[in-house]
Amino acid sequence: DTGSAAAVPIDDVDIAYVTPVTIGTPPQTLQLDFDTGSSDLWVFSSHTPASQVRGQEIYSPNKSSTAKLLEGHTWSITYGDGSASRGNVYVDNFTVGGLSVAQQAVQTAQQVSSSFTSETNIDGLLGLGFSTLNTVSPKSQLTFFDNAKASLDSPVFTVDLKAQAAGTYDFGFIDKAKYTGEITYVPVNTNPGYWTFTSSGYAVGSGSFSSQSITGIADTGTSLVYLPTAIVTAYYRQVSGATNSRNYGGYVFPCSSALPTFTFGVGDARFTIPSSYISYSPIAPGSSTCFGGLQSSSGLGINIWGDVALKAAFVVFNGANPPTIGWAKK
Numbered sequence: 123d124t125g126s127a128a129a130v131p132i133d134d135v136d137i138a139y140v141t142p143v144t145i146g147t148p149p150q151t152l153q154l155d156f157d158t159g160s161s162d163l164w165v166f167s168s169h170t171p172a173s174q175v176r177g178q179e180i181y182s183p184n185k186s187s188t189a190k191l192l193e194g195h196t197w198s199i200t201y202g203d204g205s206a207s208r209g210n211v212y213v214d215n216f217t218v219g220g221l222s223v224a225q226q227a228v229q230t231a232q233q234v235s236s237s238f239t240s241e242t243n244i245d246g247l248l249g250l251g252f253s254t255l256n257t258v259s260p261k262s263q264l265t266f267f268d269n270a271k272a273s274l275d276s277p278v279f280t281v282d283l284k285a286q287a288a289g290t291y292d293f294g295f296i297d298k299a300k301y302t303g304e305i306t307y308v309p310v311n312t313n314p315g316y317w318t319f320t321s322s323g324y325a326v327g328s329g330s331f332s333s334q335s336i337t338g339i340a341d342t343g344t345s346l347v348y349l350p351t352a353i354v355t356a357y358y359r360q361v362s363g364a365t366n367s368r369n370y371g372g373y374v375f376p377c378s379s380a381l382p383t384f385t386f387g388v389g390d391a392r393f394t395i396p397s398s399y400i401s402y403s404p405i406a407p408g409s410s411t412c413f414g415g416l417q418s419s420s421g422l423g424i425n426i427w428g429d430v431a432l433k434a435a436f437v438v439f440n441g442a443n444p445p446t447i448g449w450a451k452k
């Protein structure tokens with residue numbers, strides 16, 4: 123089996139991407155945020171208080187002839203940005219881009235935090251991290267990828283995110299039309315459950331490449347790139363008027379300032395993030411102060427290669443044993 127579905131930016135700065143999925147019988151279509159940095163599949167549902175729903179599509183298990191309550195199971199998750207959700211669990215038919223899983227655990231929200239309520243274009247999350255991170259209790263559940271893996275032509279999914287355009291999540295195959303040159307594969311550390319790999323170094327603009335190990339996670343659910351402070355300060359030293367603003371929570375700069383590119387290494391391969399991806403967004407509509415797409419990871423305790431980096435590559439998440447991650451130009 124294989125599957126292929128669109129990854130569509132939800133706004134004009136690519137803060138997140140959503141992908142259509144269908145759940146139940148007859149099929150109910152929701153737009154989910156596919157997130158390689160978590161492993162819960164949760165949805166806005168008929169169990170979510172109306173006061174917390176602001177236009178999101180919901181999954182109603184009582185309208186699905188194939189839905190079954192997973193008795194006595196609950197879940198609760200908090201994300202890096204402080205957002206959170208919790209609820210109960212059903213199993214039901216679940217399809218992504220033509221690829222179906224018969225008894226997928228679908229976590230129905232009974233409570234979502236205000237940031238999810240206000241994100242009207244996201245109807246839930248589909249975790250693509252390792253199932254060890256799943257929060258369902260007393261028995262943790264498998265991700266869609268783990269459930270589908272045995273029936274896939276190849277135990278992989280690929281990520282092709284684009285700036286202000288629809289990209290693709292492919293399952294079970296590697297589409298040669300989506301990348302150029304070779305794919306560079308490197309090892310993945312699955313502990314504690316992210317797609318953790320080690321980059322071989324970086325360069326700022328046309329500067330020399332600094333060979334150093336930068337261990338971090340490939341995370342489709344995070345918008346920006348978060349790297350060690352030394353790297354980030356070296357970058358913004360090249361940006362006139364840049365400052366690390368406590369007020370705005372990170373590096374900001376005059377939107378008129380010229381930005382260098384940022385290059386990162388994966389093995390011997392080099393990937394260059396265009397300046398336009400790093401001039402992330404005005405701090406408020408119409409402001410002449412811009413927030414950077416590259417920020418310091420010092421407050422996170424983990425380095426994150428989020429969408430700003432993923433947009434610059436074609437990435438293979440190889441779920442074989444052992445798992446690896448592959449990066450190619452496109």
Ligand SMILES: CC1CCN(C(=N)N)CC1
Pocket residue numbers: 157158159160201202341342343344424426
């Ligand atoms: C380590 C953190 C990265 C961001 N998160 C995520 N994509 N779900 C939360 C975990």
Ligand SMILES: CC1CCN(C(=N)N)CC1
Pocket residue numbers: 138155157159160201202203205237238241244343344
């Ligand atoms: C990884 C998740 C972090 C929290 N999210 C959010 N507030 N929209 C969604 C993605």
